[in-house]
Amino acid sequence: MKSCLIVDDSKVIRMVARKILHELSFTTVEAEDGQQALDRCKEALPDAVLLDWNMPVMNGIDFLRELRKLPGGDKPVVVFCTTENDIDHIQEAITAGANEYIMKPFDSEILQAKFSQVGLL
Amino acid sequence: MRPEDFDFIAKLLKDRSGLVITRDKAYLLESRLTPVARKRGLKGLDDLVASLRTAGEDLLREVTEAMTTNESFFFRDIKPFDQFKDVVLPAMLKTRAAKKSFRIWSAASSSGQEAYSLAMILKEEAPKMPGWRVEIVGTDISNEMLEKAKAGLYSQFEVQRGLPIQLLVKYFKKNNEMWQIDPSIRAMVQFREYNLLHDLKSLGQFDVVFCRNVLIYFDQPTKGRVLDNISKIIPDDGFLYLGGAETVLGISDKFKPIPEQRGIYCRNLGGASAAPSGFGGVR
Numbered sequence: 001m002k003s004c005l006i007v008d009d010s011k012v013i014r015m016v017a018r019k020i021l022h023e024l025s026f027t028t029v030e031a032e033d034g035q036q037a038l039d040r041c042k043e044a045l046p047d048a049v050l051l052d053w054n055m056p057v058m059n060g061i062d063f064l065r066e067l068r069k070l071p072g073g074d075k076p077v078v079v080f081c082t083t084e085n086d087i088d089h090i091q092e093a094i095t096a097g098a099n100e101y102i103m104k105p106f107d108s109e110i111l112q113a114k115f116s117q118v119g120l121l
Numbered sequence: 122m123r124p125e126d127f128d129f130i131a132k133l134l135k136d137r138s139g140l141v142i143t144r145d146k147a148y149l150l151e152s153r154l155t156p157v158a159r160k161r162g163l164k165g166l167d168d169l170v171a172s173l174r175t176a177g178e179d180l181l182r183e184v185t186e187a188m189t190t191n192e193s194f195f196f197r198d199i200k201p202f203d204q205f206k207d208v209v210l211p212a213m214l215k216t217r218a219a220k221k222s223f224r225i226w227s228a229a230s231s232s233g234q235e236a237y238s239l240a241m242i243l244k245e246e247a248p249k250m251p252g253w254r255v256e257i258v259g260t261d262i263s264n265e266m267l268e269k270a271k272a273g274l275y276s277q278f279e280v281q282r283g284l285p286i287q288l289l290v291k292y293f294k295k296n297n298e299m300w301q302i303d304p305s306i307r308a309m310v311q312f313r314e315y316n317l318l319h320d321l322k323s324l325g326q327f328d329v330v331f332c333r334n335v336l337i338y339f340d341q342p343t344k345g346r347v348l349d350n351i352s353k354i355i356p357d358d359g360f361l362y363l364g365g366a367e368t369v370l371g372i373s374d375k376f377k378p379i380p381e382q383r384g385i386y387c388r389n390l391g392g393a394s395a396a397p398s399g400f401g402g403v404r
Contacts, residue, residue, distance in 0.1 A: 085277060085295075086295060087290060087294075087295060090286060090289070090290055091290055094286065094287065094290065098286075100285070100286050101286040101289075102281065103277050103281060106281070109282065110278070110281045110282060113281070113282050113283055114281070116199070117199070117283075117285055
């Protein structure tokens with residue numbers, strides 16, 4: 001079973017994502033902001049990270065840059081999942097090492113399509 | 122809906138598009154034609170059928186389009202496009218090396234995602250094929266879909282189903298809430314109105330034909346007729362793609378599956394040859 005870290009400050013979004021990911025046979029861990037997510041990653045690196053952009057304490061893009069500096073931190077497949085939907089944000093995410101990018105609102109079909117594109121399914 | 126009304130619409134659709142609607146699919150008539158009825162200020166399906174019996178071309182066309190329009194997305198099923206890049210394209214580059222050109226047909230192209238997916242692959246592979254000219258033609262019977270395809274404008278939802286984010290960034294521009302495909306990609310594809318049931322010869326010859334998830338809507342004789350027609354415009358060493366749930370087996374002897382390449386077919390020329398020339402040795 002593959003593992004996915006869900007990072008979003010919205011409880012509702014985490015719940016929706018958790019439900020979809022469980023249906024896709026992932027185990028899930030959750031974090032409410034980038035700092036919590038980084039702490040989880042230091043304990044154990046997940047196979048995948050579903051990552052919001054705008055969050056308190058540490059945002060998604062800063063988390064991603066820190067993650068990629070960790071030993072083995074290049075391994076997790078990172079899929080952004082955010083309301084930011086302009087080319088500049090997407091470009092910045094790719095440059096920082098994101099593997100895929102979902103623009104909210106999303107549904108299970110989009111999440112599934114994106115996860116299979118990056119080889120997680 | 123009254124049985125005679127159902128039969129009337131079913132026959133109309135079959136004659137105009139080949140689409141076969143069986144009684145267990147009657148709900149499709151409800152869900153797709155009720156909006157057409159409302160748009161015309163009609164109460165419901167019964168009134169629509171009454172109008173259809175005396176209708177002019179406009180309404181007949183609108184009803185046919187509403188029933189035959191199907192969703193499409195970029196790089197649908199992924200695998201056929203990987204096969205195109207890894208198997209079909211190298212075969213084309215080998216067998217067409219002298220004239221440096223070939224033609225691709227996206228049959229029932231809907232809103233254009235399949236044709237544009239192929240165009241993006243060719244654009245990405247362009248450094249490997251200097252001086253080559255590849256023509257991509259998309260055809261559909263729905264004018265509405267053809268207009269959408271030509272505009273190359275897609276919703277945020279549409280660009281997220283199957284399109285890798287790197288390709289979105291590279292080949293699309295945001296246009297208010299929509300995403301528009303780059304003019305350089307649009308220029309690689311021509312869209313034309315065409316009914317698959319008609320004689321295909323005026324379209325010319327195609328080296329690669331994508332006819333995926335189209336035959337499933339036809340009955341056996343119509344499937345056979347369409348495959349036979351396609352066989353007349355594909356050269357002996359060309360390729361035919363069908364959808365995952367489709368086959369030629371038991372329908373037409375004009376094509377046969379290519380071993381190890383699920384979904385791709387070559388002409389069945391009666392001999393025992395396994396694959397078109399130029400095919401061996403790739404991959």
